[in-house]
Amino acid sequence: IAGITQAPTSQILAAGRRMTLRCTQDMRHNAMYWYRQDLGLGLRLIHYSNTAGTTGKGEVPDGYSVSRANTDDFPLTLASAVPSQTSVYFCASSDGQGATEAFFGQGTRLTVV
Amino acid sequence: GQNIDQPTEMTATEGAIVQINCTYQTSGFNGLFWYQQHAGEAPTFLSYNVLDGLEEKGRFSSFLSRSKGYSYLLLKELQMKDSASYLCAVMDSNYQLIWGAGTKLIIKP
Numbered sequence: 001i002a003g004i005t006q007a008p009t010s011q012i013l014a015a016g017r018r019m020t021l022r023c024t025q026d027m028r029h030n031a032m033y034w035y036r037q038d039l040g041l042g043l044r045l046i047h048y049s050n051t052a053g054t055t056g057k058g059e060v061p062d063g064y065s066v067s068r069a070n071t072d073d074f075p076l077t078l079a080s081a082v083p084s085q086t087s088v089y090f091c092a093s094s095d096g097q098g099a100t101e102a103f104f105g106q107g108t109r110l111t112v113v
Numbered sequence: 114g115q116n117i118d119q120p121t122e123m124t125a126t127e128g129a130i131v132q133i134n135c136t137y138q139t140s141g142f143n144g145l146f147w148y149q150q151h152a153g154e155a156p157t158f159l160s161y162n163v164l165d166g167l168e169e170k171g172r173f174s175s176f177l178s179r180s181k182g183y184s185y186l187l188l189k190e191l192q193m194k195d196s197a198s199y200l201c202a203v204m205d206s207n208y209q210l211i212w213g214a215g216t217k218l219i220i221k222p
């Protein structure tokens with residue numbers, strides 16, 4: 001693994017189903033983020049974690065939950081998927097020390113039908 | 114509220130110069146980032162400005178005026194591979210990134 005890895009790459013999900021998007025980084029970054037990207041809108045922050053064991057809500061947290069049991073992993077769970085959660089999801093990380101660049105995973109394209 | 118504005122789409126010719134503008138209104142300011150995103154790919158970091166002025170990095174330069182809430186990304190000697198979306202993002206007082214919707218740059222031969 002080099003950098004930040006997301007799985008799956010894409011998924012079609014039936015509405016009402018539960019789904020976990022996985023994110024793993026090997027850069028030992030303290031901060032991790034989940035964004036969704038929709039056409040015509042900027043990246044919107046769903047949840048974030050400044051360090052292992054802590055999480056926080058972003059701009060659009062409803063319907064999503066996260067956990068940060070260790071430094072490397074930051075899974076995003078949709079408890080009961082709805083069509084409005086159809087989007088491209090990006091996981092990102094940064095070393096969290098002030099204003100530093102974020103590194104992004106390749107994204108998960110999720111379609112809820 | 115917090116707001117980042119940038120043009121939706123721009124077209125330029127291979128070999129030319131293009132300037133992509135970004136204006137912002139945010140709660141605090143801890144720097145402005147530019148990212149490049151090719152279609153279907155992840156955003157990748159291009160530049161960071163926290164002080165007023167111009168930062169040059171090869172064919173790409175980024176300018177910031179904090180008093181005007183304004184930045185631009187300047188791309189010189191355009192190549193076909195520069196066709197991508199360019200995302201402007203401001204880090205607010207809580208060190209959270211606020212993102213613009215991105216500018217899709219189309220390069221024509």
